[in-house]
Amino acid sequence: MYNPRFEKETFKKEVKHNVKTLYRKTIEEATPQQLFQAVSYAVKEVIIDDWIATQNQFKKDDPKIVYYMSMEFLMGRALGNNLINMTAYKEVKAALDEMGIDLNAIEDEEPDPALGNGGLGRLAACFLDSLATLGYAAYGCGIRYRYGMFKQKIENGYQVETPDNWLKEGNPFELRREEYAKEVRFGGNIRVEYDDSTNRTKFVQENYESVLAIPYDMPIVGYGNHHVNTLRIWDAKAITDFQLDSFDRGDYHKAVEQENLAKTIVEVLYPNDNHYAGKELRLKQQYFFISASIQAAITKYKKTHDDIHKLPEKVIFQMNDTHPTVAVAELMRILLDEEELGWNEAWDITTKTCAYTNHTIMAEALEKWPIDLFSRLLPRVYQIIQEIDRRFLIQVRERYPGNEEKVRKMAILYNGQVRMAHLAIVAGFSVNGVARLHTEILKNQELRDFYEMMPQKFNNKTNGITQRRFLMHGNPLLADWVTEKIGTKDWITDLSLMSGLKKYADDSKALAEFMDIKYKNKVRLAEYIRKHNGIEVDPRSIFDVQVKRLHEYKRQLLNILHVMYLYNQIKEHPEMSFFPRTFIFGAKASAGYIRAKEIIKLINSVADIVNNDRSINGKLKVVFIEDYRVSNAEIIFAAADVSEQISTASKEASGTGNMKFMLNGAPTLGTMDGANVEIVEEVGMENAFIFGLSSEEVINYENNGGYHPQDIYNSDPDIRKVVDQLINGTYSNGDHEMYRDLYNSLLCPKDGSKADMYFILKDFRAYAEAQKKVEEAYKDKERWAKMALLNTACCGKFTSDRTIQEYVDDIWHLDKVTVEI
Numbered sequence: 001m002y003n004p005r006f007e008k009e010t011f012k013k014e015v016k017h018n019v020k021t022l023y024r025k026t027i028e029e030a031t032p033q034q035l036f037q038a039v040s041y042a043v044k045e046v047i048i049d050d051w052i053a054t055q056n057q058f059k060k061d062d063p064k065i066v067y068y069m070s071m072e073f074l075m076g077r078a079l080g081n082n083l084i085n086m087t088a089y090k091e092v093k094a095a096l097d098e099m100g101i102d103l104n105a106i107e108d109e110e111p112d113p114a115l116g117n118g119g120l121g122r123l124a125a126c127f128l129d130s131l132a133t134l135g136y137a138a139y140g141c142g143i144r145y146r147y148g149m150f151k152q153k154i155e156n157g158y159q160v161e162t163p164d165n166w167l168k169e170g171n172p173f174e175l176r177r178e179e180y181a182k183e184v185r186f187g188g189n190i191r192v193e194y195d196d197s198t199n200r201t202k203f204v205q206e207n208y209e210s211v212l213a214i215p216y217d218m219p220i221v222g223y224g225n226h227h228v229n230t231l232r233i234w235d236a237k238a239i240t241d242f243q244l245d246s247f248d249r250g251d252y253h254k255a256v257e258q259e260n261l262a263k264t265i266v267e268v269l270y271p272n273d274n275h276y277a278g279k280e281l282r283l284k285q286q287y288f289f290i291s292a293s294i295q296a297a298i299t300k301y302k303k304t305h306d307d308i309h310k311l312p313e314k315v316i317f318q319m320n321d322t323h324p325t326v327a328v329a330e331l332m333r334i335l336l337d338e339e340e341l342g343w344n345e346a347w348d349i350t351t352k353t354c355a356y357t358n359h360t361i362m363a364e365a366l367e368k369w370p371i372d373l374f375s376r377l378l379p380r381v382y383q384i385i386q387e388i389d390r391r392f393l394i395q396v397r398e399r400y401p402g403n404e405e406k407v408r409k410m411a412i413l414y415n416g417q418v419r420m421a422h423l424a425i426v427a428g429f430s431v432n433g434v435a436r437l438h439t440e441i442l443k444n445q446e447l448r449d450f451y452e453m454m455p456q457k458f459n460n461k462t463n464g465i466t467q468r469r470f471l472m473h474g475n476p477l478l479a480d481w482v483t484e485k486i487g488t489k490d491w492i493t494d495l496s497l498m499s500g501l502k503k504y505a506d507d508s509k510a511l512a513e514f515m516d517i518k519y520k521n522k523v524r525l526a527e528y529i530r531k532h533n534g535i536e537v538d539p540r541s542i543f544d545v546q547v548k549r550l551h552e553y554k555r556q557l558l559n560i561l562h563v564m565y566l567y568n569q570i571k572e573h574p575e576m577s578f579f580p581r582t583f584i585f586g587a588k589a590s591a592g593y594i595r596a597k598e599i600i601k602l603i604n605s606v607a608d609i610v611n612n613d614r615s616i617n618g619k620l621k622v623v624f625i626e627d628y629r630v631s632n633a634e635i636i637f638a639a640a641d642v643s644e645q646i647s648t649a650s651k652e653a654s655g656t657g658n659m660k661f662m663l664n665g666a667p668t669l670g671t672m673d674g675a676n677v678e679i680v681e682e683v684g685m686e687n688a689f690i691f692g693l694s695s696e697e698v699i700n701y702e703n704n705g706g707y708h709p710q711d712i713y714n715s716d717p718d719i720r721k722v723v724d725q726l727i728n729g730t731y732s733n734g735d736h737e738m739y740r741d742l743y744n745s746l747l748c749p750k751d752g753s754k755a756d757m758y759f760i761l762k763d764f765r766a767y768a769e770a771q772k773k774v775e776e777a778y779k780d781k782e783r784w785a786k787m788a789l790l791n792t793a794c795c796g797k798f799t800s801d802r803t804i805q806e807y808v809d810d811i812w813h814l815d816k817v818t819v820e821i
């Protein structure tokens with residue numbers, strides 16, 4: 001047993017005690033939410049001991065620490081995951097059973113901490129899990145948003161956003177740590193002072209507004225190793241609590257303003273994914289958590305080290321996309337103005353501690369702040385960026401004499417804007433992409449000039465996912481089966497052992513067991529769908545699933561147009577053979593992304609028509625799962641037969657959902673994009689369904705002005721019929737305008753963009769053929785089972801444990817810590 005405090009009677013007593021002291025109730029009287037709180041506090045008690053032990057070990061060993069700086073951490077629920085990682089899930093479940101408490105029901109009381117949008121935020125959460133499991137010292141640094149990702153309701157087919165008040169009942173796992181608060185300053189002006197005695201110029205910020213950043217710590221529990229790292233998320237508070245007497249001093253407005261700034265700064269997560277909106281408040285959020293995090297890291301370092309020059313030996317700041325890249329200038333500011341180093345020394349330290357990960361090549365995602373806004377909000381940081389840029393451009397001109405085109409393309413400050421990606425590349429010692437293909441595209445296309453000038457910085461780190469959450473917790477039946485079949489539990493921390501399943505690929509009994517587990521998971525999902533959507537789906541049908549953020553490049557539109565095509569086929573040829581199919585969608589659209597919202601409405605409209613057409617005998621069902629999030633994702637992945645990964649080639653940097661499906665035995669139906677390429681490499685072409693344009697072909701078309709979708713529309717009557725159904729009222733009660741914009745986007749956009757930018761019609765036939773192959777393969781039960789099993793067996797590479805070890809070996813060079821209990 002992991003810890004004697006999880007011993008049945010001890011733990012039961014603890015829960016009873018908590019219910020009594022927290023709520024003055026007995027177990028029988030407590031509400032499910034109160035039971036969740038009481039159980040969580042009992043679990044936290046145990047975690048705290050390990051947390052303290054880990055910190056003590058850090059003090060002894062003085063390991064190098066990585067600070068993973070991210071605007072987003074999409075953690076998912078903590079209770080079940082913490083129990084899994086403390087290897088106490090089954091014991092605690094049994095103990096609670098004896099008290100008449102159902103652990104699963106209690107887990108459902110926990111709100112999803114949804115402090116992230118999609119892939120980037122969930123990756124950060126998987127990385128924290130792996131860092132703790134591998135025994136490395138790490139802090140996640142982020143923002144404690146008062147409201148996380150909005151809750152999605154579907155009303156009349158439309159997405160409606162409601163606030164995610166995730167802290168309403170209190171978060172039992174967090175610790176407020178007021179004593180580590182840091183001040184963060186905004187605006188004002190910089191007074192330059194010359195100090196004769198030291199011969200130094202001083203830069204003094206005046207007339208600024210400031211807020212107090214208060215850290216909240218959440219434990220990140222490693223698997224079975226007593227290692228507990230920290231996710232530190234910052235709350236904001238006015239620096240002086242509102243004081244009425246300031247009214248008399250004429251500071252009334254300032255006091256109110258500071259109060260408001262503190263309130264608004266951490267109010268809400270921006271729900272944009274892959275789309276830069278240029279909002280001032282977002283820049284405030286970025287500087288707020290970065291300044292606080294870097295100050296805290298430096299304070300911590302200085303407590304036990306006296307030479308700031310050696311900071312790079314003990315500290316790494318990993319910047320999760322461009323959102324935290326103001327970090328490089330903030331670190332420079334602290335080293336120059338507070339540590340009083342010279343420029344060269346400060347630059348040397350900064351460029352050895354900062355590293356940058358790029359997560360997207362979508363042009364509209366690039367953060368470029370207007371200089372007037374940036375310099376007004378962060379005057380001193382801006383001065384430093386000017387100097388970084390000035391010195392960098394000297395180097396560019398040295399390297400490319402007379403080539404002002406290069407200067408224009410590579411400058412950090414250009415055209416009235418601060419280009420955050422350029423800042424990160426110039427100041428970081430490492431620039432990495434998140435899948436092999438993505439990194440190649442960065443090197444050869446998007447960041448070509450930088451790669452040419454500083455090739456040594458560029459490297460690839462193919463993403464990964466944690467099997468602790470997405471197999472052990474999400475799919476316990478399969479997890480137990482895997483353990484039995486390969487004869488060891490060690491896959492939990494060494495996913496390469498999954499290859500031990502390969503020997504069962506031709507074992508009919510094992511295949512039948514594997515598919516029986518899949519079936520049970522499909523029944524579980526079918527129940528979820530009945531309860532939440534009121535739709536009956538047949539678990540014997542093929543569960544074909546596309547769950548991810550809604551974005552045009554991810555091509556949910558291709559998927560639903562194909563469903564419309566299938567429906568037409570079934571109606572036109574009722575006699576044709578057709579294996580029953582359930583198309584499952586889950587996706588949130590950014591609140592301001594109109595076209596994405598139209599696609600959600602279309603999916604729901606198609607669902608309405610198709611699901612209620614009795615003439616097709618339930619052969620086709622379409623389900624849109626409301627409020628897709630980490631907790632229901634775990635159930636969905638476990639139940640999927642087909643993994644839809646159909647982005648326009650070159651657009652999806654990596655994808656991580658694709659890996660979660662693979663782990664759970666769902667073959668990929670996808671394009672040669674992102675990590676799909678590497679998935680196919682591991683599992684074999686014959687165990688996936690690959691279709692469509694390659695990334696080279698897409699990039700080629702793009703460089704030559706696009707293609708002519710009208711030709712396809714004119715020559716392919718099936719496609720024409722489907723496209724016309726967008727505007728002939730078939731799915732809109734006779735309304736010809738409801739989907740006009742989607743129709744136009746394919747053939748003749750009104751906003752001046754290229755027709756069918758994402759090559760939906762171009763790839764349609766290839767997609768339909770690949771779908772046909774899916775059906776053929778599924779009909780052959782044994783063949784399908786083998787494919788599905790081989791996907792699970794070949795997923796070893798895609799654990800985030802492997803990814804993190806590569807970051808450690810190539811970029812971070814951290815020391816392993818063994819926590820002694």
Ligand code: 26W
Nearest residue numbers: 119120274275276359365434652653654655
């Ligand atoms: C400024 C607005 C904004 C917000 C979020 C721009 C960009 C983002 C993220 C970088 C988008 C994102 O989540 N990218 C995804 O990152 C995953 C983890 O690396 C990849 O697997 C996905 O392919 C990529 O889309």
